[in-house]
Amino acid sequence: MRPLPYEMLRSNKINTEITINSGQVFLWKKYDGVWYGLNGQDILKINENADVESYQNKEIDFFRKNDRIEHILKTISKDKTVRFAIEKYPGLRIVRQDPFQCLISFIVSANSNIQKIKTNLERLSEKFGDRVSWNEKEFHLFPEPKAIAKATIEEIKTCGLGYRAKFVHEASKIIQSGELDFEYLKKSDYLEAKYAIQEVTGIGNKVADCILLFSLEKLEAFPLDRWMIRILQKYYMDEFKFETKTITDRQYQLMHEKIIDHFGKYAGYAQQFLFKMERENYQKKWL
DNA sequence: CCAAGGCCTGAATG
């Protein structure tokens, strides 16, 4: 199999624009050509080189620069489809998010669309997050668990969450109580962590995998949403074909096992490249 | 176990 171009693996340059617009994060904005993003109780400012400045002066490896990206890209380059995607978006990365914000974000994402998810989360932050200013700009931090936990479901609904408001409320209470401990989950193995967070109503297979991949250090998580199923059917095996509208737990799990067999333990990175590729293809049809 | 139906909301379609 043809190896990836040497220069690409060497250059190792992160494309912040593409990474931010790859469906992983929702609360990022450009001010005067500079990206600012909410990350829990922190705000991140990034420059063209993906250097991160933290409002809280924290050391955050947001773009996972410590991952052995060259090794990972080689490992997941198992077929021409992923290789094409990697060659097209070599600077795409998976980010390391604040777990609570990530968890709430993807509960909100269920049966929704990016534009609406953004609006919902912005309103949630405005209503329940602390207001701060930084570099002469006003921000609302992402709400702390307790701030949402003590709100009523009706108040949460004013952010446009609909039936998800109840889930968001419940999740916040669980996190606040310490019943779910993110630091512990980061150290747990994939399945243990997945079972644990799926106890929260509103977190099913797909949402759980997003949370695990983007905030809990589980690079083998491979979120299977509508898009990914379509991609797998289109470019991969017929085994990924479904006649039914809903995918059962068992089907999801079997699919994930096949995916790990194919891509290996960094499958989550493969998912991100495939997803980005197909989304761009789709959008072009409408531009 | 599996499959169908309903769900907040708002933008896009007809």
Next chain:
DNA sequence: ACATTCAGGCCTT
């Protein structure tokens, strides 16, 4: 205009 449909699923029956 207005009604349907559908969108990065999930839960209940």
